[in-house]
């Protein structure tokens with residue numbers, strides 16, 4: 001009987017401040033997020049952990065993060081978060097360093113990069129925020145820190161979560177990173193560490209799974225339904241979705257694990 005871990009992933013909630021943004025739009029983003037949290041709580045087999053892979057807030061306002069924290073606090077399992085291109089480190093840390101949502105807070109401008117060990121699996125958060133750009137960045141410091149966190153897992157399977165997928169996405173004509181060679185070096189480093197079994201990401205607002213010759217990269221559509229660019233059937237256009245990744249560890253000594261991803265609808 002394989003052991004393992006169940007991860008529920010949410011991403012790209014893009015919360016807006018109802019006091020300053022369009023009220024209807026702000027209300028819809030909140031409702032999408034709340035419905036998703038309710039649906040995760042209602043899963044017959046609850047996850048061990050929930051990860052948010054970034055773009056939590058749309059304008060990085062403290063009020064948006066406060067709202068996100070309020071909604072995430074309804075979850076019945078631990079939640080871990082990382083940053084998207086719309087997020088900003090100081091405001092994000094101010095809210096999420098509390099309550100264990102963001103371990104190892106470091107300094108306010110420090111990278112949101114850390115590891116969590118749960119149920120025999122290591123989760124590694126990689127911070128790809130590049131200030132002033134919608135594209136991602138993996139500087140030498142973040143590359144080295146990620147490698148250190150992966151290496152420290154020993155034989156445990158590792159799942160990475162990061163906002164920007166670290167490669168070109170088929171069918172999209174724009175790069176995810178300004179420094180694409182740096183992203184490629186990151187992916188090559190990850191592939192050398194055979195215990196990494198999956199990379200979870202967001203950013204494109206379109207679901208995908210991309211083979212790399214190493215761990216697959218899966219991309220989740222946005223929780224914010226109006227920002228999704230996937231084709232959804234008419235009846236699902238306004239229904240938020242989330243991903244559940246079941247990491248099944250068959251043989252911990254030989255780092256053999258599989259990840260099965262299922263897409264769930266909130267309602």
Ligand SMILES: [Fe+2]
Nearest residue numbers: 012055084203
């Ligand atoms: Fe986004």
